Amino acid sequence: MLPANTYNEAFVNAGSRGCGSCHGDLGLLMENSGLNHIKIEGEYGKQVTIADCLPCHRQHWVGAGPYYGDMLHERHYSSDSFDGNCWSCHAQDSSGEVGEYQWELWDEYKYTASLGGFPEDYFDDRVKGWLQQRGSSATGSMANMSLDAEPQLDVSLSQDVLDEEDVFVLNNYGTLEVDVTQWGLNVTGVNEEKTLTLQDLQALPQTEMTVTQVCYTSAINSPFAANIPMKGVLLSDVIEACGGLAGGTNTFALAGADGWATAYIIDFMVQNNAMIALEYFGHPLTADQGYPATLVIPGMPGAPWVKHIVALSGLEQPAEALVNSYALRSDGVTSHKANSAWFQSDGVTAKAGEPLELAGYGFAWSGTDLIAPLATISFSFDYGATWHDVPIPEGADPYQWSTFTATWTPQAPGTYMAWVKATNADGFEQEQPSGLFVVVEE
């Protein structure tokens, strides 16, 4: 994607580094690997990249899998077809101190201003001016990245549903085919404990809503998000149909037929319109969607939504113990409470003077608390020196993502880094912007 200058070819060796230089879609790679990996499918034409692996495998932790560095180093060194070296996958981003070498993934480094030869702090006007004077770059970056500080940008927002064929699938235990004649939803901790059949649920009041689902471990620039129209029975209606909560019951332990389990405070779920969904996109759920019923908690990421739900088991618990009782941690690993992404994978080309449409979405969520709604989606074409902020209109549904179409008309040819980031109403920004290389031709 970078201009063919000496710096990029001889020093950076761009194009021969990172997962994409040897592999295609890493989701497919995992599926064909023979490993018993969870089923993941990224969608809308966007490839699954190493960024999607990182939330679970950046380190050893109980909720996910082994540290990918341990596995991938060994896998590559034991491979007959890998003839690269450390720098095939990594970049060094030193602070300029001798010995202060920071190993980074090339696939993350390539989106930063450091690619131009300087750590971000040094990427200032003096350095840019010096480079411009020496003619090594028109833009002040040794990688010859072009900057657009005053982008001609027109952004429109909406809250469209995603095409169903583009919805991601994430099964932690593989696809489960449920025999509905054997299936029932067992409700306890209520005045009339019972097991509801699918017909029982269909006979209760049906409610329709549209809710964004995003995998808890969704990465920056991840394809694991979808806005889904659904229909089913509100949890409050299920409780009412069971004669109300028995005294003391404040929590439901939720169990899926495949063993997936979480627990949530009932007030929290009811306030957020939790629903036993029986239909997505106007039809009964498919096996991958959780047939015959999925418990949906609007405002919460995907993991607490329980597909193939078979039990709402009432518990009396101290409130603070069970806000978030599943195994995922809420620190570090999955702390980005706002996120946005491009639909495209890297490799977009455009023509100078002609409008280019960049599409993506923004959403905001929290793993442990009520959601702070998405407030702003911001764009930058000069590594964040200037941001173009687009506020989410008042009245937008906080349980649904906002999709954007950003129409950018680049004025001059060159290679640009488009950045987008989301900020929620608490001012919480996503951890790092989502980046996209755009090559603008004459």
Ligand SMILES: Nc1nc2c(c(=O)[nH]1)N[C@H]1C(S)=C(S)[C@@H](COP(=O)(O)O)O[C@H]1N2
């Ligand atoms: N029964 C069951 N429910 C589940 C899961 C699962 O593996 N089994 N995965 C969870 C996770 S981690 C996510 S992100 C969403 C994914 O839902 P989808 O496949 O419909 O997109 O389902 C959640 N509910």
Ligand SMILES: [Mo]
């Ligand atoms: Mo997930």
